[in-house]
Structure formats: C-alpha cells, structure tokens
Amino acid sequence: QKEVEQNSGPLSVPEGAIASLNCTYSDRGSQSFFWYRQYSGKSPELIMSIYSNGDKEDGRFTAQLNKASQYVSLLIRDSQPSDSATYLCAVKLEAGTALIFGKGTTLSVSS
Amino acid sequence: EPEVTQTPSHQVTQMGQEVILHCVPISNHLYFYWYRQILGQKVEFLVSFYNNEISEKSEIFDDQFSVERPDGSNFTLKIRSTKLEDSAMYFCASRTGRSEKLFFGSGTQLSVL
Numbered sequence: 001q002k003e004v005e006q007n008s009g010p011l012s013v014p015e016g017a018i019a020s021l022n023c024t025y026s027d028r029g030s031q032s033f034f035w036y037r038q039y040s041g042k043s044p045e046l047i048m049s050i051y052s053n054g055d056k057e058d059g060r061f062t063a064q065l066n067k068a069s070q071y072v073s074l075l076i077r078d079s080q081p082s083d084s085a086t087y088l089c090a091v092k093l094e095a096g097t098a099l100i101f102g103k104g105t106t107l108s109v110s111s
Numbered sequence: 112e113p114e115v116t117q118t119p120s121h122q123v124t125q126m127g128q129e130v131i132l133h134c135v136p137i138s139n140h141l142y143f144y145w146y147r148q149i150l151g152q153k154v155e156f157l158v159s160f161y162n163n164e165i166s167e168k169s170e171i172f173d174d175q176f177s178v179e180r181p182d183g184s185n186f187t188l189k190i191r192s193t194k195l196e197d198s199a200m201y202f203c204a205s206r207t208g209r210s211e212k213l214f215f216g217s218g219t220q221l222s223v224l
Binding site: 032034038042043044045046049088090092096097098099100101102103104 | 142144146152153154155156159161166167169202211212213214215216217218
C-alpha cells in the first residue's frame, strides 16, 4: 500500500511568521508532487506542483523536494489569517495517473 | 475561468437506494476522476476514467459503484445500493492530457440514512 504521510497538526503560527509543512511518501518511483489547500467544507484547491529536487517558489509559497529522502515540504512566508486551512500533500504514484493524498496538516494563523 | 461542476451539492438518501452523482469536467480535459472524503479523513481515490473506459480503480470502488460518460460533457458516479458508510463528500476532478494537475469540483455531500 503506497502511503503519503503528514503530521495532522494543528500547526499554529502568528501572523507574519513562516509556516513549514512536511510530507513523506513511500513510493520511491513517484515523480510528481502537489500541495493543495482545503478550507473546511470546501474542495481541494491546487497551490503548487513540484517535479524536480530542490526549491520552487511562487509568491509567498515555496515547495521543496528531496527524492532521495522521499520528502516534500511547503513553506508559507508572511503567514496570514486567510492561510488558515488544511494543507494536503498529494503524490502521483509511479504507476497510474491518480493522485494519492495525505491526511493533511491543519494550519492556524493567529492575528 | 473554467471549472468542474458537480450537482447536486447535497444528496440525502435512504440506505439501499441508488444514487447518481453528476459532474461536468472542464471541457478540454481528458482524464476524469472520482474521489471521496469521509468527514475528518483524507481524500481517497475511487476511480479514473480515460478514453471512455475505467483506467484504474481503488479497492473502495467495488461492484456497488459504476461510472459513466453518457455524452460529451457529463461524467457520473452511480452507487447501486447505498450503505451508511457511503456517507461522504464526493469530489469529481479532471485534468488535461499534458498536465498532471488535478482540478476539483465543489463536491456532493452524500448522506445515507
């Protein structure tokens, strides 16, 4: 059974701080990784994708990938209360086209 | 901006009844998916559909489930005889043939009583 693991949190940070969210995956052959944000009662919304080792930045978000360690992370700089949500790590397995999701980390940003 | 459309937003049914959940994927997308999320749990893959046939399915997607693309725009999920444990949010998703990014609809909340 291929797994995607995330610390469920909650992760609490003050407004303006950096939030760091982590994810590990078990399928060593996976090549495509995604971060989704999910507000309570809503559908997952794609934030970032990353395919190569290293960092990828998009605005206040930075995704980091280390395939050797099977580890993906998401950094949110200058966190805002509107960033309070559950962040889902998703991995495309080597076989197939479906994304497999972690359980998500709940982030709470206090003003 | 194009989006995945799901109807109804809420569906209440009695145990043992059949339900059909409806989705209109983004028009130029080629791959279609159903996922479900039981309250407080993770988003779980059910089935993927490509070129008018199921391309993969999870162990959740048993004989009680079926999918269909009855015309050029709709994509449906049928649950033949609903069980209490089928109560969940069901998400439809789609993607193009070139990108692996999945775009989700707003979901149908299914409640089985």
